[in-house]
Amino acid sequence: MAKAADKHDTTQENPKTDPKDVSNQIKDPDQWTTGGEPMTGAQASYLKTLSEEAKEPKAFEPDLDKAEASKRIDDLRHKAGHA
Known part of the structure; x- marks a missing residue:
């Protein structure tokens, strides 16, 4: 019978903690693949x-x-003091 994988196997690294993995970094909104969606x-x-x-009520436009x-x-977060 095959041995089940140990859930606590520490030999595999967590990909979310890999310093070379930049997929979770904040991207510029202009680089978002869905940035053009409503x-x-x-x-x-x-x-x-x-x-x-x-x-600044004119800052809100429903079609952005x-x-x-x-x-x-x-x-606006900076202007409203939420920085």
């Missing part, structure tokens, strides 16, 4: 709240894509 509901809600807090919404959120 912003998510969460982005829209947060962007609207931040635009009100930063007293994910990448542009992310950039505006970052900008």
